[in-house]
Amino acid sequence: GVYVTDLEDRMLIVNEAFERQSRYSAADIVNRNHLQLLEGYNDPILIHQMQSTLAGGEIWSGELVHQRKGGDPYDIQLTIAPVRDLSAQVVGYVGSQRDITHQKELDHLKDMFVSDVSHELRTPTTNIRLYLELLEDAPSEKTPKYLSVIKEQSQLLTKLVEDILDLSRLAMAKARKIEFEKMDLNLLAEQVVTAHLPIADATGLDLIFEPYPDLPTILGDQIQMSRVITNLVSNAVRYTQKGNVSVRTYKS
Template identity: 40%
Template structure:
């Protein structure tokens, strides 16, 4: 038995990209991905040549070169005399399921890592508070407070993402004056910006239409974006929060842009900055505390408002994050 393909159904053709005519006379090596070692296929062949059913998961390759995960069952066929005459293979595309499993495992790994650091520091400084040098107790307490806040921030972000993922975060959109929202946000953080030797300004458009938003959610988005701008803009820098009415692709938008003169984002990092737990080189190098969840939450919230969030950046010169929101009235 050489395993020559004698028939594939339309579903297999759609999955692999090969037509029946292209597959006839070929062997299943047609879909071989190169992911599995030779021992994997040797064990498979030993099983089916012995007349037993083989079940397992494989990574196969489509005609266009892309890979997919499949749950594969190979059943031996026998003639009336019981002789082995062929095999029937059934494969189900499980690529989405495997990707969900991979993301879940990555999520658990990342959460474990992010929780471990503040918890370790809390345990350490609680011990130092009890047994360390009395004159350093204020320093110990300051560190404990910082790590407790870091842990609180992580848990809150995780809960926010969980509520969004499960659809439990109800969006109650009302017409909102984003100029009022931005003005409040800037005024609340002017003192903090001054302490860091930063200039923080609001540039508000006149006659700006109201936006149709869930105000607490959009406040969370803007808070995350402004916090990032302040964290990654060196002393002496400037941050401007602008509002505007824009036309794009035949639609009207209310936009809020947070523009900074910070470190900027390298081009190779920009495609990933909205991924969960992603932290760029600047974050790792500077030691700025964070979870890598803030921008992911921003994007999720804005997407659910029917808007979008974009970024323009030049390394070493700064970044501009723009939130595009639907006007309350056309």
């Protein structure tokens, strides 16, 4: 969207793109002070820097939050340049803005995704490291058990990486197909609990698994279910300072 203001920041002209972005008609916005659209949403220091730059006859560019008609905020990339007359005197300003609200939302989702991935990758990598350390001094009879846990955690790590790649392919309409299959919830929970035992032992916690006897198999995505249980157990162990953590399965 493009607009023109005078030296007092009063809006003189706006184009149709500006009207669509701001939802103000030209009749609504002309003669209003442009700074009113910025009030309450932007750092006053940033606004002062913008005004100082323009007062010096220079071009200013940056990201701001504008206010639509009705009060809703939206993010913009804005460039403002002085308008000069034939004698090179500044007589007003022309602004060109681009709505970047959707881009900002995507950036926020990306940050959340990176945070979630970091959390989910931390558990298997920590468990693999701990079990490798245990293997160094482990008696021979425990070696197969430790190797089994390392294998399970490395497989989980591999699937997490594959799912990350699937999410990147989602943008290209090539998302991973969720695979529903019969799974033993007791076995799945036991594997997760076993993988977290070294962490619990290291912090003095008793990690207890109480399976429901003869629990029937359920239909679902085993990878996603394992991820849910892992997050629950991981958080319980991490944020329990003393005592015990009990993991139970039951049939409702």
